[in-house]
Amino acid sequence: MALLSRWHVHADDYAKEAMENTDMQIKKVWDDSIERGKQWANELGVSFEENIDNVMKDDDIDAIIVTTSTNLHPEIIRKACQYKKHIYTEKVLALTVEESEEIWKAKLESNVQLMVSLPRLTEKEFLCAEDVVEKGLLGKITMIRCRLAHDGAVTRGGEKIGWLPDRFYDKQLAGGGALVDLGAHPIYLTNRLMGNPTSVYAHLQSLSDQYEVDDSAVVTVEYESGAIGIIETSFLSHGSPFQLELYGTEGTFLAEEGKVKIKRKQHQDDGWLELEAPKQVASPMKQWVDAIQTNSTPTITKEDFLQLTVINQAAALSHKQKKRVEIR
Structure with a gap:
């Protein structure tokens, strides 16, 4: 394994998961910031390589984890494909549908095996929601709402920025703000549960003059089924829980802070019933490793990767044009 950049805040998480997997061994670190990369390599006890081409040419390196700035994803991932390295990357795959394709x-x-880290597709809230949808327990679904937010841009005690690094507000590097980064999770969850989107209307808000990207966003999506999706995210919400809601003609599904419940008109007392996860699904990284070793088929797919970019690109266009954008 080679780790490519500590730019993203999840870089350490992926390194930790890789080190805990006995099938993986981290051998090298590369970073476009030499100082940052050398420090990371020293912490991990591995070598640092300044030239990314030397990493790619190294026959001892079978796979890479990409946690660079988002704008570098297309160049680095295509280079990895050229040298036949398996790829695990932070979301999003790319900022445009053309680049993703x-x-x-x-x-x-x-x-090669390519995996984008979309971890909430393996967690209890989604697995229960997917099971409910597949079984038709809510009747015809008319609306879905998903919210994920944190306080990464909230300043405290005279600090100039919050705990989220200032590089996350650099539009050229990050490609966007709260929606591209944190909003990715509600986007790919609603996409998977509702199917093909047909239109998007988005408002990307920046409440701080110091940011050139959005720190809060709301996106409404219409799906082929006629259902409406509401996607919410923010870097300015302290204590905001993850929420996933499904509303249908015969029932309601609610998930918040690990608790999942359903209410159906078929229930005698019309009360809430708590749900347990219907199955266990391996993490995106474990699925990726299994696919490399056994050619197994991951549950996270090309459609998840590409449709995430579709919504992000359409949302950016909708906000810019201040109108509904159709997806064809």
């Missing part, structure tokens, strides 16, 4: 084409041509 080019990456997927390169992945197929090089016959």
